[in-house]
Amino acid sequence: MTTTSDSRTTGTGEKNGRMMKLGAVGGDWLDQRVGGAGLVKFFARKIFPDHWSFMFGEVALYSFVILLISGTFLTMFFVPSMDEVVYDGPYEALQGAEVSRAFASTMYISFELRGGLLFRQMHHWAALVFMVAIFVHMFRVFFTGAFRKPRELNWLVGFSLMVLGMVAGFTGYSLPDDVLSGNGLRVIDGLMKAIPIIGTYLSMLLFGGEFPGTDIIPRLFTIHILLVPAAILGLIAIHLVMLVAHKHTHYPGPGRTDRNVVGFPLFPVYTAKAGGFFFLVFGIITLISATTAINAIWVYGPYDPSPVSAGSQPDWYMLWTDGGLRLMPGWEFTVFGYVISLNMLIPFAVYGGLLAFLALYPFLEAWVTGDDREHHVLDLPYNTPVRTGIGVAWISVYLILALGATNDLIALKLQLSINDLTWLFRIGIFVAPVLLFWITKRVCLSLQRQKRNTVLHGEETSRVVRTESGEMLEIHEPLNEYDRWVLVQHDDYRPLKAGNGVSSLRAKATSFFFKDRIEPVTPTELREAMEHAGHEKHVIDEATGGDYRIPAEKAHH
Amino acid sequence: MNQNLDGSFPARGVSAIAPKEDGGFPNPGLPPHVHRQADIDPKAEKRAERIVAAMFGISVIGTAIFIASYFVVTPTGTNLFAETGSTSALWWSNLITGLGLAIAVFFIGAAAVHWAKTLMPDEEMVEERHELKGSEETRAAAVGILTEGIQEAGIGRRPLIVTSMVAALVALPIAILAPLSTLGPLPGNKLHHTFWRAGMRLARDHDGTPIRAADVAMNSIFHVMPEELTHETPHYLEERAKAATVIVRIDPALGQNEESLANGYEGILAFSKICTHVGCPVALYEQQTHHMLCPCHQSTFDVTDGAKVIFGPAHRPLPQLPIEVDAEGYLVATGDFPEPIGPSFWEMYKEK
Numbered sequence: 045m046t047t048t049s050d051s052r053t054t055g056t057g058e059k060n061g062r063m064m065k066l067g068a069v070g071g072d073w074l075d076q077r078v079g080g081a082g083l084v085k086f087f088a089r090k091i092f093p094d095h096w097s098f099m100f101g102e103v104a105l106y107s108f109v110i111l112l113i114s115g116t117f118l119t120m121f122f123v124p125s126m127d128e129v130v131y132d133g134p135y136e137a138l139q140g141a142e143v144s145r146a147f148a149s150t151m152y153i154s155f156e157l158r159g160g161l162l163f164r165q166m167h168h169w170a171a172l173v174f175m176v177a178i179f180v181h182m183f184r185v186f187f188t189g190a191f192r193k194p195r196e197l198n199w200l201v202g203f204s205l206m207v208l209g210m211v212a213g214f215t216g217y218s219l220p221d222d223v224l225s226g227n228g229l230r231v232i233d234g235l236m237k238a239i240p241i242i243g244t245y246l247s248m249l250l251f252g253g254e255f256p257g258t259d260i261i262p263r264l265f266t267i268h269i270l271l272v273p274a275a276i277l278g279l280i281a282i283h284l285v286m287l288v289a290h291k292h293t294h295y296p297g298p299g300r301t302d303r304n305v306v307g308f309p310l311f312p313v314y315t316a317k318a319g320g321f322f323f324l325v326f327g328i329i330t331l332i333s334a335t336t337a338i339n340a341i342w343v344y345g346p347y348d349p350s351p352v353s354a355g356s357q358p359d360w361y362m363l364w365t366d367g368g369l370r371l372m373p374g375w376e377f378t379v380f381g382y383v384i385s386l387n388m389l390i391p392f393a394v395y396g397g398l399l400a401f402l403a404l405y406p407f408l409e410a411w412v413t414g415d416d417r418e419h420h421v422l423d424l425p426y427n428t429p430v431r432t433g434i435g436v437a438w439i440s441v442y443l444i445l446a447l448g449a450t451n452d453l454i455a456l457k458l459q460l461s462i463n464d465l466t467w468l469f470r471i472g473i474f475v476a477p478v479l480l481f482w483i484t485k486r487v488c489l490s491l492q493r494q495k496r497n498t499v500l501h502g503e504e505t506s507r508v509v510r511t512e513s514g515e516m517l518e519i520h521e522p523l524n525e526y527d528r529w530v531l532v533q534h535d536d537y538r539p540l541k542a543g544n545g546v547s548s549l550r551a552k553a554t555s556f557f558f559k560d561r562i563e564p565v566t567p568t569e570l571r572e573a574m575e576h577a578g579h580e581k582h583v584i585d586e587a588t589g590g591d592y593r594i595p596a597e598k599a600h601h
Numbered sequence: 602m603n604q605n606l607d608g609s610f611p612a613r614g615v616s617a618i619a620p621k622e623d624g625g626f627p628n629p630g631l632p633p634h635v636h637r638q639a640d641i642d643p644k645a646e647k648r649a650e651r652i653v654a655a656m657f658g659i660s661v662i663g664t665a666i667f668i669a670s671y672f673v674v675t676p677t678g679t680n681l682f683a684e685t686g687s688t689s690a691l692w693w694s695n696l697i698t699g700l701g702l703a704i705a706v707f708f709i710g711a712a713a714v715h716w717a718k719t720l721m722p723d724e725e726m727v728e729e730r731h732e733l734k735g736s737e738e739t740r741a742a743a744v745g746i747l748t749e750g751i752q753e754a755g756i757g758r759r760p761l762i763v764t765s766m767v768a769a770l771v772a773l774p775i776a777i778l779a780p781l782s783t784l785g786p787l788p789g790n791k792l793h794h795t796f797w798r799a800g801m802r803l804a805r806d807h808d809g810t811p812i813r814a815a816d817v818a819m820n821s822i823f824h825v826m827p828e829e830l831t832h833e834t835p836h837y838l839e840e841r842a843k844a845a846t847v848i849v850r851i852d853p854a855l856g857q858n859e860e861s862l863a864n865g866y867e868g869i870l871a872f873s874k875i876c877t878h879v880g881c882p883v884a885l886y887e888q889q890t891h892h893m894l895c896p897c898h899q900s901t902f903d904v905t906d907g908a909k910v911i912f913g914p915a916h917r918p919l920p921q922l923p924i925e926v927d928a929e930g931y932l933v934a935t936g937d938f939p940e941p942i943g944p945s946f947w948e949m950y951k952e953k
Contacts, residue, residue: 091728128832134677134686142832154691158675161695162702194733227881227897230842234879234944237792244788244946252785254792254839255880259785291730299631305728306631313721320713327707334699349842350806350824350874352882352896369879369914370898376916376945383945387878387914414616420730452899462899463912525629532626536619546615554617566622 084311092314093294093307097184102318104177104205105280106325107170114167115269121157123149124265126221126258135342143221143346146261150220150341165333171213172338173329175361178206182402186435189423190293191406193416198286201279203403208276210361215268217339217359221261224339226347227356229260231366238388256349295422296533298526302420355453360446367448368394371470398441405434412553413537426495427534429488430557436484437477444473485560492562495531499523499565500573507594511587517580519592536564631725639719649719656712663704670698790953793941795843796827796834797922803848803871803932804828811931817850817869822886824874827934843942845874845882846922848932849904851891861907864923866932871922872908873942876900878915880943893919917945 074080092098125145131138133151143151153160182202185191191199218225233255236247252259291305300306308314344353358366368391375386409431410416425432447454448469455462502520509517523531537558542551584592591598638645673681676691683689735743756763802811806824809831817823825846834840853868861870872893876883881897886904892911893902900913908919920938927933941949 089726089728091726094725156677158671158678158694159698161676161691162699165695165699230881231879231897237944237946238879240947244792244948248785248788248791249781250785254836255842256838289733291728298629299725299727301628303730305730306725308723309726313717316713316717316721320710320717323706323708323710324714325710327703327705327710330699330703330706334696334703349838350826350845350882352884356881356897366898372914374878374900374910374914374916378950381950382947383949385916385945387916412617414614415618416616418732452896466899466913526632529626529629533628536621537617538619540615540617544615558617564621567626568623570626 087288088309088311090288090291090310091305091307092292092310093300093305095295097188098292099321100177100181100184102321103325104174104181106322107174107177107329108276108280109322110170110326110329111167111174112273114163114170115273117163118153118167119269121149121153121160122146122219122265124219124262126256126261131346138342138345141346144261146219146221147341147346150222154342162330162333165336165338166329168217168338169333169336170329171216172360173325175206175209175213175359178202178209179361182206183435183439186402186405187423187425187432188293188295189419189428189431192419193410194290194418195286195293196406196410198283198290199406200403201283201286203399205276205279205283207399208272208279212268212272212276213359214362215264215272218264219261219268220339220341221347222341223344223347223351223353224341224356226256226349227352228358230255230349231369235369235388235392238385240382240384240389256347291420293420293422296424296530298529300421302418305420355456357450357453363449364442364445365391365395365449367445367469370451371445371448371466371473398438402438409557412550412557414540414550415535415537421533423534424530426488426491429485429492429560432488433481433485437481440476440480441473444469444476448473489560489562496562496565499528499531500570501577505592507592509584509587511583515583517584517587519584520577522574522577532565532570534564536561631727634724637719637723640723646720649715653712653716653720656708656715660705660708660712663701663706663708665701667698667701667705670694670701674698788948792943792946792949793953795937795942796830796840797844797846797934797937798827799934799936800927801934802828802927803846803924803934806845812848813930814866814869814926814932815930817848817932819850819852819868820888821850822888823848824884825871842880843875846871847874847883847886847893848872848924849886849891849893851905855891855905857905858907858909861921864921866924866926869924869932870904870908871924871932871934872902872904872919873922873938874919875943876915877910877917877919877943877945878913883919 071080075082123145127145128142129145129148131141131143131148131151133139133148134155135151138151150164153164155161185199185202214228218229233247233251236250237243239246247255250260250263251257252263292307294300294306297306308317345351357363369388372387372391375390377384377386423431448466451462451465451469454460455465502522505519505521507519509519511517537554538561539555539558540546540551542548546554639649640646673679674694674697676694677686679685680690680693682693682697734740751757803823803825804811804827806826809826809828811828812823812825825848826841827844830837830840830844848869848871850867850869853862856862856868862868865871872883874882874884876895876897878895878898878900881895883893883895883900883902885894885896886892887894891904893904893908894900895902895913895915898914900915901911902908902915902919903911907921910916910918917940920940920942922938923935924932925935
């Protein structure tokens with residue numbers, strides 16, 4: 045298959061002829077065995093649109109590949125065992141300390157194995173990049189409405205990948221059995237115990253007895269290197285198959301419609317661009333790992349239930365789950381002698397609610413709009429003020445939770461009281477989303493209003509003409525039809541009245557979404573505006589004699 | 602009337618799409634193509650070609666550096682830049698190995714992308730989309746196949762098989778509970794007791810030496826474990842995770858809680874070190890305010906008032922270990938903690 049393709053790109057001459065022949069033979073061999081020709085015909089000229097914002101998903105995919113490569117390397121040397129050994133490696137501060145084999149082997153990888161520290165750091169950095177890329181990709185999809193029909197299921201697949209990414213990350217950084225990872229597991233143990241009725245049983249089952257026990261690291265290891273990556277791989281396959289079936293979305297532009305896809309072919313352009321991009325991501329993660337230390341377990345020391353240092357934070361993508369625990373007041377009740385820990389159960393409910401809302405949003409919006417057409421042209425975020433506002437509000441809650449988990453660090457760096465900061469976040473988590481929703485919505489509407497003006501009156505040129513009657517007129521340059529198309533192509537929605545098959549709940553929902561709307565420019569309006577501009581141009585031409593240069597430019601000439 | 606605002610009839614309810622007045626604007630189609638430098642200038646084309654080739658060349662150099670670093674810039678063996686086995690040898694090894702690999706892979710990527718951007722076609726191509734749903738015939742055929750299959754299997758005609766099959770499929774997943782239950786023991790009374798017993802001496806954590814009451818200076822803090830709890834103790838870490846205790850000495854005049862003072866010895870009070878929130882060690886003691894702070898989630902406990910929670914997400918006070926002084930002047934426990942230590946749980950107040 046590849047050899048056939050190669051023949052297309054080689055140069056001219058006899059060499060080319062030989063390559064062609066070789067390629068034809070190889071291609072024929074493969075075609076007779078796997079139907080290679082059909083695959084090439086189907087895939088090689090698939091069109092993908094070009095936009096920088098489409099790269100985030102690619103970054104996630106490529107950092108996952110890097111995770112697999114570096115992770116495979118690490119499994120060759122890491123020992124997932126909690127047996128106690130005496131550390132006798134080159135790191136002096138810990139020599140003689142009783143540590144688990146998991147910790148000792150991580151120390152060996154870091155200090156003695158050639159390239160070990162590099163691959164360990166690459167694995168950890170790639171995990172951080174993986175999660176950043178997933179989140180940014182997810183919100184690119186959210187804000188541009190790429191989750192709309194027919195892509196709702198792929199949104200759910202992507203959402204599951206995000207959750208699995210968090211599980212992969214948490215099980216991964218718990219493995220080295222250092223103080224930080226042990227305390228992370230300690231928190232998981234405490235959270236499980238807070239679950240009514242079955243909490244203590246779950247904790248005993250997970251840890252194979254009391255915390256910390258000697259089972260948890262081998263168990264997490266299997267989850268981390270087998271179950272979760274297998275699930276992630278499977279879901280990535282589904283994600284990509286659906287991407288090919290749906291064909292990629294594109295941003296609105298002249299010539300782009302819901303019935304076509306405009307861009308470059310997979311072969312050769314995207315083979316080079318996307319393939320090359322993998323190596324760029326690989327190179328950048330390697331560069332960071334070569335120069336920037338991460339998860340220095342020798343500084344934290346081996347896990348012991350007694351010591352902990354201030355500034356214990358999980359990796360960034362788990363911060364939000366820790367923030368809720370910090371911000372909750374100590375609410376706990378005893379009913380009929382049984383304990384109900386609201387200080388844990390309420391954060392659980394909030395996290396579940398935030399995730400569920402995100403997962404189900406495409407279905408919610410489809411119910412509101414009742415729009416059952418296929419959408420392949422993306423929305424510009426300012427054309428959907430309420431959706432964009434909701435997205436920003438969601439992110440603000442997420443960020444406040446994440447900031448809440450770093451309140452001790454912020455307090456220390458900014459010399460603030462940790463209690464004041466906690467109160468600020470406690471209030472902020474209610475106020476910020478409402479405020480930011482409103483501000484975002486208003487900004488979007490203003491942008492729509494401004495774009496509408498640009499369509500009708502053209503771009504301002506900053507050249508003002510005074511007519512003989514003293515009237516001041518600014519010269520406007522009309523948009524060309526390609527630029528104008530981007531600003532007039534979008535769909536518009538209206539609130540519905542209850543009745544005639546519309547429930548009052550849905551009527552209220554459409555009112556919430558579409559009550560404040562800027563009507564898009566219609567061709568009639570544009571015609572009228574053009575006529576008006578024509579009159580104005582006439583007046584301006586009379587005053588200037590058709591020469592729009594300012595006096596200074598004329599003098600210079 | 603179940604009609605869209607734009608006059609069409611959607612398959613599913615009424616849609617909120619607003620009709621486009623005058624049918625909206627026509628799509629002007631793709632704009633004219635603008636050529637790149639390398640498309641019109643053979644010199645620019647040649648230059649781009651050379652840059653791509655050079656970048657592939659740089660990648661080879663990176664590969665060479667990476668391989669060489671395994672022999673001459675190693676953490677514990679030969680190292681050109683630092684003393685063998687030193688921290689700086691590790692630093693250099695990581696840096697050079699990493700830079701080599703970074704150069705090797707980055708420049709393959711840079712070359713490929715530059716090649717695509719400057720020399721491969723940049724005229725946009727158009728591919729038509731097709732509706733995902735099958736044609737009416739296909740859908741009818743699919744329905745036909747499924748109906749026929751269901752008929753052939755006799756699902757409709759054999760309710761006995763269907764009912765028993767559903768029963769079997771519902772019952773089977775319950776089987777998973779059996780292997781799951783073997784993952785760990787039942788909680789029993791494990792969470793209700795710790796290693797502490799009456800008469801056990803309070804020993805300094807890690808060096809294991811017992812503490813005399815006279816050694817505990819005003820406002821000082823000690824991290825303690827039961828003297829008998831050593832590496833040889835079965836379930837050493839689990840016992841440590843429950844028995845960890847801190848002692849502080851406060852001026853008894855400051856004490857606001859008579860019961861707490863009575864369980865201490867001349868203002869020396871022993872509290873569980875395990876936070877009652879989710880179980881982090883409560884390790885930070887503010888001598889001025891007599892507050893203990895959990896570094897994980899900032900629960901704050903007032904030592905002068907029976908370690909009551911004054912801020913943060915914890916609810917219960919830290920359980921207090923009752924102590925006295927033995928004949929030789931050493932601090933000893935007079936019993937276990939009066940209630941379970943660490944995170945609260947459902948059946949915590951049940952007698953076990």
